[in-house]
Amino acid sequence: MTDFTIPQERKVITPIPGPKSQAMHARRLEAVSAGAGAALPVYIEKANGAILVDIDGNQLIDLGSGIGVTTIGHTNAGVVEAVATQVQNLTHTLFTATPYESYVEVCELLNKHTPGNFKKKSVLFNSGAEAVENAVKIARKATRKNGIVVFDHAYHGRTNLTFSMNFKNAPYGNGFGPTAASIQHVPMSYPYRDPQGMTGEEAARRAISYMEKRVGVEDLAAIFIEPIQGEGGFIVPAPGFLATISKWARENGVLMVADEVQSGVARTGKWFASEWEEGFEPDMFTIAKGIAGGMPISAVTGRAEVMDASHPGGLGGTFGGNPVSAAAALSVLKQIEDGGVLERATAIGELLTRRLNELKAKYPVIGDVRGRGAMIAIELVEPGTLNPSKAAVDALAKHMHSNGIFVLTAGTHYNVIRFLPPLAISDELLEDALSVLEQGLAAL
Structure with a gap:
């Protein structure tokens, strides 16, 4: 992860967005549905490592990784080579029509590296939401029950079923109803906002009480949870x-069911975030985002007997496990196996946590620093209270964007800034980004 095609440095040569991006954005507004929003209307021409280059020539430090997708780094050399080779040999046949080896290999590696001391099987799809939808189907088929439990502050996708599983209605679900049936929401453990001193076991008993009294176990097929919540604010x-x-x-x-779409595939310093808690034993995992270095592919991996519950033909899709995306996934998974990737995620987490806690001690607008590995967030509040401060987040994000740092916001109350950098990022780039963050905090 040290050979870069673009110098790994921040460079701001025009206002952000620059004139070319502004002109492109005007074209976009004429041609593209308003439903596809833009966190930062800067149009990217190329990227490498942890640097985005826009069409005006600005170089931005990327602390978002395409929302956790380019975990291995932008245009990672191994991924690029795997994709280029595969494109020349085979681009598509449809695995459920005339199959190919790379699909099987991806499943073998996922079965090997997901937690759980039991035989596993996998099936491949296109996106995180599609993986979640199919995990629901598999759970219902395996148990012959319908009910699905999800948690407060959860995010699972933007399809009809998955937006019904989200905690926050806007912007993912409002006006798109009706919502899917048999989805029940229960309280999440949120240490920063739970009653002071509440243990994990106590928070779990609160959720279990909801499940027993308001949901009932008779028709409950599965519990879906993000081991670290993503859009909810890295809880x-x-x-x-x-x-x-x-x-x-x-x-x-x-x-x-562990929804590891954002937290999985080396992001937190382990293969999967579920591994951080001893005794947590998911039967299934939903996997996407960082699995293929930017190529679209997702998976459901789980207990073999559960995964085999579906009848032949019940699972699949035209592009699921596409050969080009599968080749990219194999490159990423093998690079993690070769070593150094998990360790880098851990080191990034240690640097971010230390520096952000130093800023927290200095700037009381930072109420909480949390996360694991290269999945860290700060929650901003009105100083001396737990009142969410969306205004502070908006001001900080604007400051960082205008100074060549791309960050993502999150949180049920829109008051969280998340740090989700490519693992190819250097300590120097992280320190540079944090210096810009501190300038913004001082300006607040």
Whole structure:
């Protein structure tokens, strides 16, 4: 991850967005549905490592990774080579019509590296939301039950079923109804906002009480949870929460599904974020985003007997496990196997956590620093309170964007800034980005 085709440095040569981006954005507004928004209307021409280059020539430090997709780094050499080779040999046949080896290889590696001491099988799709939808189908088929439990502050996608599973209606679901049936929401462990001193086990018992009294186990097929919530604001549940929920699910014949679309594939310093909590034993995992270095592919991996519940033809899709995307995924997964990637995620997390906590001690607008590995966030509040400060987040994001740092916001209350950099980022780039962040905090 050290040979770069673009110098790994921030360079601001025009206002951001620059004149060419502004002109392109005007074209976009004429041609593209308003439903596809833009966090920052800067039009990217090329990228490498942790640097985005826009059409005006500005070089931005990327702390978003395409929302966790280019985990291995933009235009990673191994991924580029794998894709180029595959394009020359085979671009498509449809795996469920005339199959090919790379699909099988991706499944073998996922079965090997997802947690759980049991035989696993996998199936491939296109996107995170599609993986979640199919995990719901598999769970219902395997259990012959319908109910699905999800958690406060959760995000699972933008399709009809998955936006019904989200906690926040706007912007993902409002006006798009009706929502899907048999989806029940229960309280999440949120250490920063839970009653002071509430343990993970206590928070789990609160959620279990909801499930037993308001949902009922008789028709409950599965519990879906992000081990670290993504759009909800990188909420890490208190220790013991996931294990206690998992134990209750096993005892009651309910499947446990870990939505690792954003937190999986080396992002947190482990293959999957589920590994951080001993005793948490998901039956299925939904996987996407960082799996293929920017190419579209997703997966459901789980217990073999659960994954085999579907009848032949019940799962699949025209582009699921496409050969080009599968080749990219194999490159990413093998690079993680070769070593150094998980360690880099850990080192990034240590640097970010240390520096952000230093800023927290200095600037009381930062109420919380949380996350694992290269998945870290700060929650901003009105100083001395727990009141969310969306205004501070908006001001900081604008400051960072205008100074060549791309960051993403998040949180149920829109008051979280998340740091989700490519693992190819250097310490120097991180320090540069954090210096711009501190300038913005000082200006507040």
